Amino acid sequence: MPELPEVETMCRGIAPCLGTTIQAIYRPRCRLKPIQIRPLIGTLRKKLYGAQIIAIERVGKRAVLCTNQDTFLVFEPRMTGLLLLSDPPDTEHLRLHIKLTSGGRQRGIQNLLFWDRRGLGTVQLLTESTYATLCHGGKLGPDALQMTPALFFQQMGKSRRAIKVALLDQKLVAGIGNLYAAEILLLAGIHPEQTCLQLTDRDWQNISRATRRVLRQAIRYEGSTLGDGTYRNALNKKGRYQNHHRVYGREGETCRHCRVGRVKRIVQSQRATFYCPTCQPA
DNA sequence: ATTAATGTTCAGAA
DNA sequence: TTTCTGAACATTAA
Secondary structure, three states: OOOHHHHHHHHHHOHHHOOOEEEEEEOOOOOOOOOEEEOOHHHHHHHHOOOEEEEEEEEOOEEEEEEOOOEEEEEEOOOOEEEEOOOOOOOOOEEEEEEEEOOOOOOOEEEEEEEEOOOOOEEEEEEHHHHHHHHHOOOOOOEHHHOOHHHHHHHHOOOOOEHHHHHOOOOOOEOOOHHHHHHHHHHHOOOOOOEHHHOOHHHHHHHHHHHHHHHHHHHHOOOOOOOOOOOOOOOOOOOOHHHHOOOOOOOOOEOOOOOOOEOEEEEEOOEEEEEOOOOOOO
């Protein structure tokens, strides 16, 4: 579930790691299937020992620790991954524990934890060139917060797919997931099954504006913690944007935007889509 | 006790 | 080339 706003919140939350040095890396033992960590943990330790965290970046739905050795530790939370400074929801699903020090000695110990209930998340150490390939090699589209109407049209204007499905394609635009795609299309007033090909210039303008508005607002509320309560910020606190969802997860309820329409739920690419028939006519 | 559903990404197929 | 399907995994609800 972590999409752009949740990952952005994680990155801001782990800012205390900035300037610290990696002292140790533990992989807590648990009976669950281990998550994918590349390279192997021993190599990871060798390459990261003594490295200093000089920047923290978000790339689409990934959080990245940049080191002074020109390496990049990329966390991909996927469904249920979390980056925490302390206080994990449980120890059973702790996947990686990084111990950081800020002073020359033991002063200022900082812990960085990767917790993942389902275990679909990954951690990868990349070199400068492979990291550049990830960001600019066509694997990921432009960041959702950088999109303009013209960029949207360039990326998906000629596609025959439904707009909702296209918004989820990270190669076209990076950072939007199932939840925010629904909220964006509601504010843009566009039916999720409309084909990209059918959309007008005006539609792309509305999508672009709605994207910025929804994502920025969600970041302000530190993301969405859904019913299962998995998503938390770096201090294990819930997000608050779920209280402001207009359509997502609200099938049968009145639309919070127009207060007239009844929210519908359909399935697209085997995922739930929520929309308001009044705000988003076919 | 099975089965479905959850939502992200990737491999492989249509 | 573009688009679609199923698998990866753990947990909960039906």
